[in-house]
Amino acid sequence: MSSSTGNTLIGHNSSDIRRHYQRRIRVGEVIILARKTYVSLITPRRTIARVQATTKTRVDLKLRLEGEKLVGRMQPSRTREIMRSQISLTAPGDVDSEVLDWLEKAYDQNR
Numbered sequence: 001m002s003s004s005t006g007n008t009l010i011g012h013n014s015s016d017i018r019r020h021y022q023r024r025i026r027v028g029e030v031i032i033l034a035r036k037t038y039v040s041l042i043t044p045r046r047t048i049a050r051v052q053a054t055t056k057t058r059v060d061l062k063l064r065l066e067g068e069k070l071v072g073r074m075q076p077s078r079t080r081e082i083m084r085s086q087i088s089l090t091a092p093g094d095v096d097s098e099v100l101d102w103l104e105k106a107y108d109q110n111r
Contacts, residue, residue, distance in 0.1 A: 030107065041103075048106040050083055061099065062086045063106040072098050 031042040038052040050062045062083035070076060070085060077086040087099055 043107065043111045046110055047082075048110045049103060054088070058088050058090050060086045060088055061103075063102055064110055065102070065106050066109060068105065074102060 029044055030048075033040045033042055038050050040047050041049040041051075046064070048064050052060055052062065054060045060077075062077050062079070063085045064083055065085050068074075068085065073087050074085050075087070077083050085102075087094075087102065089095065089099070
């Protein structure tokens with residue numbers, strides 16, 4: 001995978017992402033931190049999610065979830081022990097109510 005900034009992974013700058021997630025999932029304080037090859041969503045307590053390009057056509061949303069059964073599109077994460085679950089996304093429309101529900105669960109468990 002070529003080196004790219006976190007902003008180019010998802011095609012927006014971090015302030016756009018922050019507004020999008022605050023509007024869509026209506027959670028409390030979440031810091032969006034763009035790294036060189038991924039974007040982290042962080043509560044004051046710890047990282048709850050990571051968005052990372054996996055291929056040229058797919059990003060994986062990795063979530064810090066404990067004790068949740070993997071149903072729907074949720075899969076076990078292959079790369080990180082802390083982020084044990086992931087959902088593969090190939091288009092902006094893939095961020096639907098299922099994905100937003102999982103994000104809210106991750107937030108609630110880790111705030």
